[in-house]
Amino acid sequence: MKPAMELDEAYANMQFIENGAEYPQRWAQAAAAFREGMMQSGQVELDLPYGEGARHRFDLYKPEGTPKGLLVFVHGGYWLFFDKSSWSHCAQGALEAGWAVAMPSYDLCPDVSIAEITHQIARMIPVAAEMIDGPIHLAGHSAGGHLVARMSVPGLLPDAVAARIKRVMPISPVSDLRPLLKTSMNEKFKMDEADARAESPVLQQPLSHIDVTVWVGAEERPAFLEQATALAEAWGCECVIDAGRHHFDVIDPLADRDGRILARLLG
Template identity: 35%
Template sequence: MARSDEPDYVFRDRHPERHDVYALYDLESERTRREVQCLLDLPYGTHPRMTFDLFPGGRHAPLAIFFHGGYWQSLDKRRFSFVAKSLLAKGFSVALPNYPLAPELRLEQITEAATASIPAIIDVVSEHTGPPSSWLTTGHSAGGHHAVWAGLHARPHPTVSAIPFAGTAPISGIFDVRPLVGTSLNRALGLTIQRAARLSPLDCDLPPLRYRILVGAGETSGFLDQAAGFAGRLRSAGRDAESRVLAGLNHYTILKDLLLPGSIITGVLKEMADMEEKPCREAKR
């Protein structure tokens, strides 16, 4: 494949503000872990990165599972603890899994690990809050891929199937993996077109669920096309799919929306879980 997709997916140098954005996320995440109840680095497998952080909500609170991005080869859940704060305030329990990374493991193995995190998370949440009233998946970039892929593949597990699945809300997600094969990102991923196609939610027969797709207006055409193409594919199959383009936000800044009192992303997740307004959760004492 030609390397014409490189600028759509390899754009760190175009966004020097990412350093400040990541510094903000780190600061807000450290504050979140300090101020609210959290259970850190709970194992769900034998690999050192098969752990998750849990921010338990109230009794039988719906569960939001957030997967971090990094093109399946970088980043860590601890940078994104801040995601939990606004969701806790709206009555959710929140879990953030880590997962093994490329090039140590193939993408097939990475997606299997992410899928395995879900029943383990639901087991632990149930111990602390009682079974959640429902669960949903979300995540950013490659984590958006996990949100769709792991969410759907975990559904048949007995622990998971007993809990209503409210749907999936990927943020700046990757739904067609094939464009990455011709980019420098594939040095770590080592994908062929055939394997990338098999790992692409765009080409799956996706079940009738709620799909809420979010993307920043300032993202590259590659990510805007990913969101529009996936939403269109779902709607043409008769699925309950909606897409939203968030004004003024790019691939690095889109999660800053979760730091705002009127967060659009939080509102979408709240609507998915069919929740009524709940009081803010008390800070950890």
């Protein structure tokens, strides 16, 4: 078994990406500018509640005209960092393609467990689904990739909502949580072996009607490539390894309505 320090490095991203520390500010600035434009056009409803907590809120972006369906994008950050406000710009491509986009925040560890975060997203999706007709597609990045993969498994969503989910894209997901038990992050996750197994999509199977594509950057850390390919192998689905992309810029093409990632996600 690798020691914690070695596994910490295996799952680290920022220090292995050129100018990695600049990305959070870059995301926040791009998101704020995009959100401001959507507010001026009246195409967004901010801070819609799906629960009682202060972070149980989502933003709903609406295209011009009747939406083709609903895309839910769940942010990452190792279940420890960020909220919906850093990712608004990722809705641009889907909006231009005619889809409504919902982006939730959720509570973070160590205030809650990863399992509770999973159940928060499962409570949020039906609320957004009541507001937008048509098919539901899910995408999530990193920890968000884990969360949308979990939504693909039977039993978490109401049957009527689950039946509307047509496509799911875990982007650079953490699909097997068991290695995280041996990282220093588990001081905040507070998982044991049973917790990690229960929250590992790689040990589960998706609903048969859902079309799943796993997406990962070719320049990501080996641990994330392993996590992505392991999920695709376990689920018998496609894994796209995106040339030239790393863990932080792999989601950039979500802003491009004509890009490969949206073509696969939205069809």
